[in-house]
Amino acid sequence: MNEARQPNPAVTFYGAIPGCRAPMRADPSVLGTLPARGFQYCEALRTASSFGWYAFSPIDFSLLWDGSEVIWTYRGAKAWYPLKSAQYPGFSRYFDDRAPKRLRGFAPPFLTSTWDASLIQVWTGLFVESAPDWSILVRPPANLHRHEGYHLYEGIVESDRWFGPLFTNLRLVKTDVPIHFSTELPLVQVQPLHRSAYAEGISNHFGLVPDLADLPAHAWSRYEEAIVKPSVEPRPAGAYAASVRRRRKSACPVHAE
């Protein structure tokens, strides 16, 4: 966690658990797991994959749900333990040694089994805050295949107003199968969202032309440009990708004058 802070970053992560893997910029190749063709030519795939940052579990751990209760273990543990609420190993004392006196005893738990036993909260070992009017979308890593034994929820947090642990919620969906979480694979992808992007007014209002017969002339022209011409005329592979990259280099859409 030694990276220098950039001037006015949209999102700032704070490492809390010692030795916890630092977040990293999400990767257009999804850590080398994308098919080479998609990585090279599909800018839509690359853009979605590399939007935001990866955050990791602070330790290798495993969960096992038998349908009524969850047991867990972690790297270095000698057994499996019933999970209600658990601190990162040794973190409670570490926290108390560093926190202001009035906050001792209030270390955030690493794993919590909620009122529904199959719903687990996992803390990444990070705190997070964002610049005014920026929120974060905490979601499964884009385009990364993961274990089918659990479902990861998404959430949008107004982290400019709420400072706290960067955590996620997951639902265990397979019983009697140990599910392993590794520090080598991202647990979540954190994406910066300007509040204006998901304002009610934006989501509540959308245009719709229900019939092809009503497609306006400009839509037909755009279809011709984007789909028909590239199909009938020779064009270099990855033309869309190149145009997106040129546009991206030209200006920042948020900070444009």
Next chain:
Amino acid sequence: MSSKKQNQSAARKPAKKATAPRVVRSQDPATRDSGTIRFGSGSAPASLRK
């Protein structure tokens, strides 16, 4: 050693037993949590928690 002998020797070896995970009913002292801090849906009323 001939491949036949190798096969015989492998056949004599007892199969490695699959060991069930050792489950301890008590909490791990290193990860014991007081339950004081809850966030997100974990902060649901205690009456909803098991």
